[in-house]
Ligand SMILES: [Ca+2]
Protein backbone atom coordinates (compact mmCIF):
# COMPACT_ATOMS: atom_id res chain seq x y z
CA UNK A 1 0.00 0.00 0.00
CA UNK A 2 3.07 2.27 0.13
CA UNK A 3 3.66 4.68 -2.68
CA UNK A 4 6.65 3.75 -4.77
CA UNK A 5 9.25 6.51 -4.80
CA UNK A 6 9.52 8.08 -8.25
CA UNK A 7 13.09 6.85 -8.77
CA UNK A 8 12.04 3.29 -8.09
CA UNK A 9 9.09 3.70 -10.38
CA UNK A 10 11.28 4.81 -13.25
CA UNK A 11 13.63 1.90 -12.66
CA UNK A 12 10.74 -0.55 -12.53
CA UNK A 13 9.18 0.74 -15.70
CA UNK A 14 12.47 0.86 -17.54
CA UNK A 15 12.95 -2.78 -16.69
CA UNK A 16 9.44 -3.61 -17.88
CA UNK A 17 10.04 -1.68 -21.07
CA UNK A 18 13.25 -3.58 -21.73
CA UNK A 19 11.45 -6.89 -21.37
CA UNK A 20 8.68 -5.72 -23.64
CA UNK A 21 10.93 -4.69 -26.50
CA UNK A 22 10.45 -7.07 -29.37
CA UNK A 23 12.03 -7.20 -32.77
CA UNK A 24 10.55 -4.44 -34.90
CA UNK A 25 8.48 -5.57 -37.85
CA UNK A 26 10.43 -5.97 -41.05
CA UNK A 27 8.67 -3.21 -42.93
CA UNK A 28 7.15 0.01 -41.72
CA UNK A 29 3.46 -0.49 -42.54
CA UNK A 30 2.65 3.19 -42.72
CA UNK A 31 4.30 6.53 -42.41
CA UNK A 32 4.86 7.43 -38.80
CA UNK A 33 5.58 11.10 -38.98
CA UNK A 34 6.61 13.39 -36.22
CA UNK A 35 3.63 15.59 -35.45
CA UNK A 36 4.10 19.16 -36.67
CA UNK A 37 1.99 20.20 -33.72
CA UNK A 38 -0.55 18.75 -31.33
CA UNK A 39 -3.99 20.39 -31.27
CA UNK A 40 -4.44 22.74 -28.33
CA UNK A 41 -7.82 21.29 -27.42
CA UNK A 42 -9.34 17.85 -27.10
CA UNK A 43 -11.45 16.09 -29.72
CA UNK A 44 -14.82 15.61 -27.95
CA UNK A 45 -15.59 12.46 -29.96
CA UNK A 46 -12.29 10.82 -29.01
CA UNK A 47 -12.80 11.87 -25.40
CA UNK A 48 -16.28 10.31 -25.26
CA UNK A 49 -15.08 7.07 -26.86
CA UNK A 50 -12.25 6.82 -24.33
CA UNK A 51 -14.74 7.35 -21.51
CA UNK A 52 -17.19 4.75 -22.81
CA UNK A 53 -14.54 2.10 -23.40
CA UNK A 54 -12.98 2.64 -19.97
CA UNK A 55 -16.42 2.37 -18.34
CA UNK A 56 -17.00 -0.94 -20.15
CA UNK A 57 -14.12 -2.39 -18.09
CA UNK A 58 -15.66 -1.16 -14.81
CA UNK A 59 -12.48 0.77 -14.04
CA UNK A 60 -12.21 2.48 -10.69
CA UNK A 61 -11.94 6.25 -10.44
CA UNK A 62 -8.15 6.20 -10.26
CA UNK A 63 -7.74 4.16 -13.42
CA UNK A 64 -10.32 6.32 -15.19
CA UNK A 65 -8.42 9.45 -14.19
CA UNK A 66 -5.14 7.90 -15.27
CA UNK A 67 -6.67 7.16 -18.68
CA UNK A 68 -7.60 10.79 -19.15
CA UNK A 69 -4.21 11.99 -17.84
CA UNK A 70 -2.42 9.74 -20.32
CA UNK A 71 -4.68 10.79 -23.20
CA UNK A 72 -4.19 14.47 -22.43
CA UNK A 73 -0.41 14.27 -22.02
CA UNK A 74 0.13 12.15 -25.13
CA UNK A 75 -2.23 13.77 -27.63
CA UNK A 76 -4.48 16.32 -25.91
CA UNK A 77 -7.12 13.64 -26.51
CA UNK A 78 -6.75 13.56 -30.29
CA UNK A 79 -6.37 10.53 -32.54
CA UNK A 80 -3.00 11.64 -33.90
CA UNK A 81 -1.79 9.97 -37.14
CA UNK A 82 1.75 10.92 -36.14
CA UNK A 83 4.09 11.01 -33.17
CA UNK A 84 7.52 10.48 -31.74
CA UNK A 85 9.31 7.58 -33.48
CA UNK A 86 6.58 5.01 -34.21
CA UNK A 87 4.02 6.45 -31.79
CA UNK A 88 0.42 6.83 -32.99
CA UNK A 89 -3.06 7.59 -31.82
CA UNK A 90 -4.63 9.02 -28.71
CA UNK A 91 -2.23 7.24 -26.34
CA UNK A 92 0.77 7.40 -28.71
CA UNK A 93 1.18 3.65 -28.73
CA UNK A 94 3.96 2.03 -30.79
CA UNK A 95 3.21 -0.69 -33.33
CA UNK A 96 6.81 -1.97 -33.10
CA UNK A 97 6.54 -2.42 -29.32
CA UNK A 98 3.67 -4.86 -29.25
CA UNK A 99 0.72 -2.48 -29.04
CA UNK A 100 -0.95 -3.68 -32.26
CA UNK A 101 -0.87 -2.78 -35.91
CA UNK A 102 -0.88 0.90 -36.89
CA UNK A 103 -4.44 0.46 -38.12
CA UNK A 104 -5.49 -0.99 -34.78
CA UNK A 105 -3.77 1.75 -32.80
CA UNK A 106 -5.50 4.39 -34.92
CA UNK A 107 -8.84 2.96 -33.75
CA UNK A 108 -9.55 4.82 -30.49
CA UNK A 109 -11.71 1.95 -29.22
CA UNK A 110 -8.85 -0.50 -29.64
CA UNK A 111 -6.25 1.95 -28.32
CA UNK A 112 -8.28 2.59 -25.19
CA UNK A 113 -8.77 -1.13 -24.62
CA UNK A 114 -5.01 -1.57 -24.79
CA UNK A 115 -4.39 1.23 -22.33
CA UNK A 116 -7.11 0.27 -19.88
CA UNK A 117 -6.30 -3.43 -19.63
CA UNK A 118 -2.69 -2.60 -18.79
CA UNK A 119 -3.72 0.15 -16.37
CA UNK A 120 -6.04 -2.20 -14.48
CA UNK A 121 -3.12 -4.60 -13.99
CA UNK A 122 -0.73 -1.80 -12.94
CA UNK A 123 -3.27 -0.51 -10.43
CA UNK A 124 -3.96 -3.96 -9.01
CA UNK A 125 -0.25 -4.70 -8.61
CA UNK A 126 0.56 -1.28 -7.15
CA UNK A 127 -2.36 -0.16 -5.02
CA UNK A 128 -0.41 2.80 -3.64
CA UNK A 129 0.16 4.40 -7.02
CA UNK A 130 -1.37 7.73 -7.88
CA UNK A 131 -3.37 7.99 -11.10
CA UNK A 132 -0.32 9.56 -12.75
CA UNK A 133 1.90 6.71 -11.59
CA UNK A 134 -0.56 4.23 -13.06
CA UNK A 135 -0.34 6.16 -16.34
CA UNK A 136 3.45 6.09 -16.23
CA UNK A 137 3.42 2.37 -15.47
CA UNK A 138 1.50 1.84 -18.73
CA UNK A 139 3.12 4.49 -20.89
CA UNK A 140 6.76 4.16 -19.72
CA UNK A 141 7.41 7.77 -20.63
CA UNK A 142 10.76 9.50 -20.42
CA UNK A 143 8.85 12.19 -18.50
CA UNK A 144 7.18 10.22 -15.71
CA UNK A 145 5.89 13.18 -13.70
CA UNK A 146 3.77 14.74 -16.41
CA UNK A 147 0.65 12.65 -15.81
CA UNK A 148 -0.08 13.66 -12.23
CA UNK A 149 0.62 17.28 -13.18
CA UNK A 150 -2.39 17.35 -15.52
CA UNK A 151 -4.83 15.82 -13.05
CA UNK A 152 -7.08 18.90 -12.93
CA UNK A 153 -7.39 19.11 -16.71
CA UNK A 154 -7.98 15.38 -16.95
CA UNK A 155 -10.72 15.58 -14.31
CA UNK A 156 -12.46 18.38 -16.19
CA UNK A 157 -12.42 16.41 -19.45
CA UNK A 158 -13.60 13.30 -17.65
CA UNK A 159 -16.56 15.15 -16.14
CA UNK A 160 -17.43 16.64 -19.54
CA UNK A 161 -17.35 13.21 -21.15
CA UNK A 162 -19.56 11.74 -18.44
CA UNK A 163 -22.06 14.56 -18.94
CA UNK A 164 -22.08 14.13 -22.73
CA UNK A 165 -22.52 10.38 -22.33
CA UNK A 166 -25.65 11.02 -20.26
CA UNK A 167 -27.22 13.38 -22.81
CA UNK A 168 -30.63 12.84 -24.40
CA UNK A 169 -31.81 12.39 -20.83
CA UNK A 170 -34.16 9.43 -21.24
CA UNK A 171 -37.94 9.43 -21.07
CA UNK A 172 -40.52 8.66 -18.44
CA UNK A 173 -41.01 4.98 -17.79
CA UNK A 174 -44.11 2.93 -16.98
CA UNK A 175 -42.83 -0.62 -16.76
CA UNK A 176 -46.09 -2.28 -15.69
CA UNK A 177 -48.46 -0.25 -17.85
CA UNK A 178 -50.74 1.06 -15.08
CA UNK A 179 -50.44 4.69 -16.18
CA UNK A 180 -48.12 5.70 -13.38
CA UNK A 181 -44.44 6.14 -14.15
CA UNK A 182 -42.01 3.94 -12.26
CA UNK A 183 -38.26 4.22 -11.61
CA UNK A 184 -35.48 2.01 -12.87
CA UNK A 185 -31.80 1.67 -12.08
CA UNK A 186 -29.15 -0.04 -14.18
CA UNK A 187 -26.15 -0.95 -12.02
CA UNK A 188 -23.81 -1.04 -15.06
CA UNK A 189 -21.17 -2.89 -13.05
CA UNK A 190 -19.98 -6.48 -13.48
CA UNK A 191 -23.45 -7.70 -12.42
CA UNK A 192 -25.28 -5.42 -14.88
CA UNK A 193 -28.50 -5.80 -12.92
CA UNK A 194 -31.67 -3.82 -13.56
CA UNK A 195 -33.91 -2.96 -10.62
CA UNK A 196 -37.37 -1.44 -10.80
CA UNK A 197 -39.53 0.24 -8.23
CA UNK A 198 -43.15 0.73 -9.26
CA UNK A 199 -45.28 3.71 -8.38
CA UNK A 200 -48.24 3.30 -6.02
CA UNK A 201 -49.27 6.88 -6.74
CA UNK A 202 -47.82 8.08 -3.45
CA UNK A 203 -44.50 6.24 -3.35
CA UNK A 204 -42.16 3.89 -5.19
CA UNK A 205 -42.70 0.38 -3.86
CA UNK A 206 -40.23 -2.40 -3.19
CA UNK A 207 -36.51 -2.55 -2.54
CA UNK A 208 -34.06 -4.63 -4.55
CA UNK A 209 -36.69 -5.95 -6.94
CA UNK A 210 -34.59 -7.21 -9.82
CA UNK A 211 -36.26 -7.12 -13.24
CA UNK A 212 -33.26 -8.36 -15.24
CA UNK A 213 -29.94 -9.79 -14.14
CA UNK A 214 -27.72 -8.90 -17.06
CA UNK A 215 -28.49 -5.91 -19.24
CA UNK A 216 -26.47 -2.82 -20.22
CA UNK A 217 -22.84 -2.82 -19.15
CA UNK A 218 -20.84 0.27 -18.26
CA UNK A 219 -20.32 2.74 -21.09
CA UNK A 220 -23.51 1.71 -22.88
CA UNK A 221 -26.49 4.04 -23.09
CA UNK A 222 -29.32 2.51 -21.06
CA UNK A 223 -32.73 3.77 -22.03
CA UNK A 224 -36.42 2.91 -21.92
CA UNK A 225 -39.38 2.97 -24.27
CA UNK A 226 -42.37 0.92 -25.32
CA UNK A 227 -40.81 -0.61 -28.40
CA UNK A 228 -43.53 -3.22 -29.03
CA UNK A 229 -46.49 -0.97 -28.30
CA UNK A 230 -48.17 -3.06 -25.59
CA UNK A 231 -48.37 -0.16 -23.13
CA UNK A 232 -45.49 -1.33 -20.99
CA UNK A 233 -42.11 0.32 -21.26
CA UNK A 234 -39.22 -1.92 -22.23
CA UNK A 235 -35.48 -1.44 -21.81
CA UNK A 236 -33.06 -0.62 -24.61
CA UNK A 237 -29.27 -0.45 -24.51
CA UNK A 238 -26.87 0.94 -27.08
CA UNK A 239 -23.42 -0.66 -27.06
CA UNK A 240 -21.74 2.10 -29.13
CA UNK A 241 -18.06 1.18 -29.75
CA UNK A 242 -17.30 -0.56 -33.03
CA UNK A 243 -20.35 -2.83 -32.96
CA UNK A 244 -23.23 -0.37 -32.69
CA UNK A 245 -25.38 -3.19 -31.31
CA UNK A 246 -28.77 -2.35 -29.84
CA UNK A 247 -30.36 -4.78 -27.41
CA UNK A 248 -33.92 -4.83 -26.11
CA UNK A 249 -35.55 -6.65 -23.21
CA UNK A 250 -39.36 -6.51 -23.22
CA UNK A 251 -41.44 -5.90 -20.13
CA UNK A 252 -43.97 -8.59 -19.20
CA UNK A 253 -45.32 -6.42 -16.42
CA UNK A 254 -43.16 -7.88 -13.68
CA UNK A 255 -39.76 -8.43 -15.35
CA UNK A 256 -37.73 -7.68 -18.44
CA UNK A 257 -37.42 -10.94 -20.32
CA UNK A 258 -34.98 -12.52 -22.76
CA UNK A 259 -32.83 -9.70 -24.18
CA UNK A 260 -32.46 -9.79 -27.95
CA UNK A 261 -30.48 -7.86 -30.51
CA UNK A 262 -32.85 -5.49 -32.33
CA UNK A 263 -30.28 -3.65 -34.47
CA UNK A 264 -26.69 -4.27 -35.50
CA UNK A 265 -25.25 -0.89 -36.37
CA UNK A 266 -26.65 2.17 -34.66
CA UNK A 267 -25.10 5.07 -32.71
CA UNK A 268 -21.52 3.70 -32.82
CA UNK A 269 -18.54 5.48 -31.30
CA UNK A 270 -19.34 8.90 -29.90
CA UNK A 271 -22.92 9.21 -31.15
CA UNK A 272 -25.79 10.05 -28.78
CA UNK A 273 -28.76 7.66 -28.73
CA UNK A 274 -32.37 8.23 -27.76
CA UNK A 275 -35.67 6.31 -27.79
CA UNK A 276 -39.04 7.75 -28.83
CA UNK A 277 -42.01 7.29 -31.14
CA UNK A 278 -41.06 9.44 -34.12
CA UNK A 279 -43.53 7.78 -36.52
CA UNK A 280 -46.53 7.99 -34.21
CA UNK A 281 -47.60 4.34 -34.51
CA UNK A 282 -47.45 3.66 -30.76
CA UNK A 283 -44.13 1.85 -30.88
CA UNK A 284 -40.96 3.61 -29.78
CA UNK A 285 -38.20 3.95 -32.35
CA UNK A 286 -34.49 4.72 -31.97
CA UNK A 287 -32.75 7.96 -32.88
CA UNK A 288 -29.01 8.67 -33.17
CA UNK A 289 -27.40 12.09 -33.19
CA UNK A 290 -23.91 12.01 -34.66
CA UNK A 291 -23.31 15.08 -32.46
CA UNK A 292 -20.28 16.24 -34.42
CA UNK A 293 -19.68 18.93 -37.05
CA UNK A 294 -21.83 16.98 -39.52
CA UNK A 295 -24.69 16.77 -37.01
CA UNK A 296 -26.71 14.12 -38.82
CA UNK A 297 -29.72 12.48 -37.20
CA UNK A 298 -30.57 8.85 -37.98
CA UNK A 299 -33.69 6.83 -37.23
CA UNK A 300 -34.46 3.12 -37.18
CA UNK A 301 -38.16 2.42 -36.87
CA UNK A 302 -39.60 -0.29 -34.63
CA UNK A 303 -41.42 -3.15 -36.33
CA UNK A 304 -42.52 -4.48 -32.94
CA UNK A 305 -39.84 -7.15 -32.97
CA UNK A 306 -36.78 -5.27 -34.24
CA UNK A 307 -35.60 -1.88 -35.40
CA UNK A 308 -35.95 -2.07 -39.16
CA UNK A 309 -33.12 -2.27 -41.64
CA UNK A 310 -30.39 0.25 -42.09
CA UNK A 311 -30.69 3.49 -40.15
CA UNK A 312 -32.21 6.28 -42.26
CA UNK A 313 -31.06 9.89 -42.13
CA UNK A 314 -34.01 12.03 -40.98
CA UNK A 315 -32.09 15.30 -40.62
CA UNK A 316 -28.73 16.46 -41.92
CA UNK A 317 -27.84 19.21 -39.48
CA UNK A 318 -29.18 19.17 -35.95
CA UNK A 319 -27.44 19.30 -32.54
CA UNK A 320 -23.72 19.85 -33.07
CA UNK A 321 -20.95 18.99 -30.61
CA UNK A 322 -21.57 20.50 -27.19
CA UNK A 323 -25.33 20.87 -27.56
CA UNK A 324 -27.81 18.77 -25.59
CA UNK A 325 -30.13 16.75 -27.89
CA UNK A 326 -33.47 15.36 -26.74
CA UNK A 327 -36.77 13.89 -27.98
CA UNK A 328 -40.34 14.87 -27.18
CA UNK A 329 -43.70 15.49 -28.83
CA UNK A 330 -43.66 19.26 -28.51
CA UNK A 331 -46.63 19.97 -30.84
CA UNK A 332 -48.84 17.16 -29.56
CA UNK A 333 -49.46 15.37 -32.85
CA UNK A 334 -48.42 11.99 -31.47
CA UNK A 335 -45.02 11.97 -33.13
CA UNK A 336 -41.85 12.68 -31.16
CA UNK A 337 -39.85 15.63 -32.41
CA UNK A 338 -36.15 16.44 -31.94
CA UNK A 339 -35.04 19.22 -29.64
CA UNK A 340 -31.60 20.66 -29.00
CA UNK A 341 -30.49 22.92 -26.20
CA UNK A 342 -27.49 24.94 -27.36
CA UNK A 343 -26.36 25.41 -23.73
CA UNK A 344 -24.22 28.47 -24.32
CA UNK A 345 -24.06 31.51 -22.04
CA UNK A 346 -27.26 33.51 -21.54
CA UNK A 347 -26.73 35.20 -24.90
CA UNK A 348 -26.60 31.83 -26.68
CA UNK A 349 -28.81 29.44 -24.77
CA UNK A 350 -31.39 28.67 -27.44
CA UNK A 351 -33.82 25.80 -27.79
CA UNK A 352 -34.23 24.57 -31.36
CA UNK A 353 -36.95 22.17 -32.50
CA UNK A 354 -37.39 20.13 -35.68
CA UNK A 355 -40.86 18.58 -35.95
CA UNK A 356 -41.41 15.02 -37.09
CA UNK A 357 -43.37 14.54 -40.29
CA UNK A 358 -43.51 10.79 -39.67
CA UNK A 359 -40.77 10.12 -42.20
CA UNK A 360 -38.26 12.91 -41.47
CA UNK A 361 -37.61 15.88 -39.23
CA UNK A 362 -38.49 19.28 -40.71
CA UNK A 363 -36.64 22.58 -40.73
CA UNK A 364 -35.10 23.69 -37.42
CA UNK A 365 -37.09 26.40 -35.63
CA UNK A 366 -36.03 28.39 -32.58
CA UNK A 367 -38.67 27.82 -29.89
CA UNK A 368 -36.91 29.63 -27.01
CA UNK A 369 -33.93 31.97 -26.82
CA UNK A 370 -32.96 31.80 -23.16
CA UNK A 371 -33.21 28.40 -21.52
CA UNK A 372 -30.83 25.86 -19.93
CA UNK A 373 -27.74 28.03 -19.75
CA UNK A 374 -24.29 26.45 -19.59
CA UNK A 375 -24.12 23.33 -17.43
CA UNK A 376 -27.80 23.21 -16.46
CA UNK A 377 -29.63 19.90 -16.91
CA UNK A 378 -32.52 20.21 -19.40
CA UNK A 379 -35.37 17.69 -19.57
CA UNK A 380 -38.48 17.31 -21.73
CA UNK A 381 -41.97 16.27 -20.55
CA UNK A 382 -45.59 17.35 -20.43
CA UNK A 383 -45.75 19.18 -17.10
CA UNK A 384 -49.16 20.82 -17.59
CA UNK A 385 -50.92 17.81 -19.11
CA UNK A 386 -52.11 19.40 -22.36
CA UNK A 387 -50.57 16.71 -24.55
CA UNK A 388 -47.65 18.82 -25.67
CA UNK A 389 -44.21 18.26 -24.22
CA UNK A 390 -42.68 21.17 -22.33
CA UNK A 391 -39.12 21.96 -21.25
CA UNK A 392 -37.68 22.03 -17.76
CA UNK A 393 -34.17 22.90 -16.64
CA UNK A 394 -32.45 22.15 -13.36
CA UNK A 395 -29.53 24.25 -12.14
CA UNK A 396 -28.43 21.40 -9.85
CA UNK A 397 -26.19 23.81 -7.94
CA UNK A 398 -26.53 25.27 -4.44
CA UNK A 399 -29.55 27.33 -5.61
CA UNK A 400 -31.27 24.13 -6.84
CA UNK A 401 -33.72 26.09 -8.97
CA UNK A 402 -36.08 24.55 -11.51
CA UNK A 403 -37.29 26.64 -14.46
CA UNK A 404 -39.90 25.62 -17.00
CA UNK A 405 -41.37 26.85 -20.27
CA UNK A 406 -44.56 25.31 -21.64
CA UNK A 407 -45.29 24.46 -25.25
CA UNK A 408 -47.84 26.53 -27.16
CA UNK A 409 -47.55 24.13 -30.11
CA UNK A 410 -45.31 26.58 -31.96
CA UNK A 411 -42.95 27.75 -29.23
CA UNK A 412 -42.02 27.44 -25.56
CA UNK A 413 -43.59 30.19 -23.45
CA UNK A 414 -42.10 31.69 -20.32
CA UNK A 415 -38.63 33.00 -19.51
CA UNK A 416 -37.06 32.56 -16.08
CA UNK A 417 -40.32 31.19 -14.73
CA UNK A 418 -39.37 29.23 -11.65
CA UNK A 419 -41.53 26.15 -11.00
CA UNK A 420 -39.59 24.96 -7.92
CA UNK A 421 -36.92 26.66 -5.85
CA UNK A 422 -35.15 23.73 -4.23
CA UNK A 423 -34.82 20.54 -6.24
CA UNK A 424 -31.61 18.81 -7.44
CA UNK A 425 -28.33 19.58 -5.69
CA UNK A 426 -24.84 18.98 -7.12
CA UNK A 427 -24.24 15.28 -7.82
CA UNK A 428 -27.95 14.45 -7.96
CA UNK A 429 -29.80 13.28 -11.07
CA UNK A 430 -33.05 15.04 -12.03
CA UNK A 431 -35.81 13.53 -14.11
CA UNK A 432 -39.39 14.08 -15.26
CA UNK A 433 -42.07 11.40 -14.90
CA UNK A 434 -45.78 11.21 -14.26
CA UNK A 435 -45.33 9.55 -10.90
CA UNK A 436 -48.96 9.82 -9.73
CA UNK A 437 -50.56 9.11 -13.11
CA UNK A 438 -52.64 12.27 -13.42
CA UNK A 439 -51.33 13.10 -16.91
CA UNK A 440 -48.93 15.80 -15.74
CA UNK A 441 -45.22 15.06 -15.50
CA UNK A 442 -43.70 15.52 -12.05
CA UNK A 443 -40.18 16.13 -10.81
CA UNK A 444 -38.12 13.16 -9.70
CA UNK A 445 -34.61 13.32 -8.31
CA UNK A 446 -32.18 10.57 -7.39
CA UNK A 447 -29.91 11.96 -4.67
CA UNK A 448 -27.33 9.15 -4.91
CA UNK A 449 -24.28 9.91 -2.72
CA UNK A 450 -24.60 8.64 0.85
CA UNK A 451 -28.40 8.51 1.16
CA UNK A 452 -29.60 7.24 -2.24
CA UNK A 453 -33.04 8.72 -1.75
CA UNK A 454 -35.66 9.41 -4.41
CA UNK A 455 -37.74 12.58 -4.03
CA UNK A 456 -40.80 13.60 -6.02
CA UNK A 457 -42.49 16.99 -6.42
CA UNK A 458 -45.91 16.68 -8.07
CA UNK A 459 -47.04 19.04 -10.80
CA UNK A 460 -50.18 21.11 -10.19
CA UNK A 461 -50.17 22.18 -13.85
CA UNK A 462 -48.72 25.58 -13.03
CA UNK A 463 -46.00 24.75 -10.51
CA UNK A 464 -44.36 21.83 -8.74
CA UNK A 465 -45.50 21.26 -5.15
CA UNK A 466 -43.49 20.36 -2.09
CA UNK A 467 -40.88 17.61 -2.36
CA UNK A 468 -41.46 14.35 -0.58
CA UNK A 469 -39.43 11.19 -0.29
CA UNK A 470 -40.85 8.34 -2.39
CA UNK A 471 -38.03 5.83 -1.79
CA UNK A 472 -35.18 5.77 0.67
CA UNK A 473 -32.68 3.52 -1.06
CA UNK A 474 -32.66 3.37 -4.84
CA UNK A 475 -30.08 4.17 -7.52
CA UNK A 476 -26.53 4.33 -6.22
CA UNK A 477 -23.72 6.59 -7.40
CA UNK A 478 -22.46 5.36 -10.76
CA UNK A 479 -25.75 3.69 -11.66
CA UNK A 480 -27.99 4.91 -14.47
CA UNK A 481 -31.36 5.92 -13.03
CA UNK A 482 -34.45 6.61 -15.13
CA1 LIG B 1 -46.33 1.99 -13.50
Ligand SMILES: [Ca+2]
Nearest residue numbers: 226228230232
Ligand atom coordinates in the same frame (compact mmCIF):
# COMPACT_ATOMS: atom_id res chain seq x y z
CA1 LIG C 1 -43.62 -2.88 -24.33
Ligand SMILES: [Ca+2]
Nearest residue numbers: 329331333335
Ligand atom coordinates in the same frame (compact mmCIF):
# COMPACT_ATOMS: atom_id res chain seq x y z
CA1 LIG D 1 -44.69 16.03 -32.82
Ligand SMILES: [Ca+2]
Nearest residue numbers: 382384386388
Ligand atom coordinates in the same frame (compact mmCIF):
# COMPACT_ATOMS: atom_id res chain seq x y z
CA1 LIG E 1 -47.57 20.64 -22.03
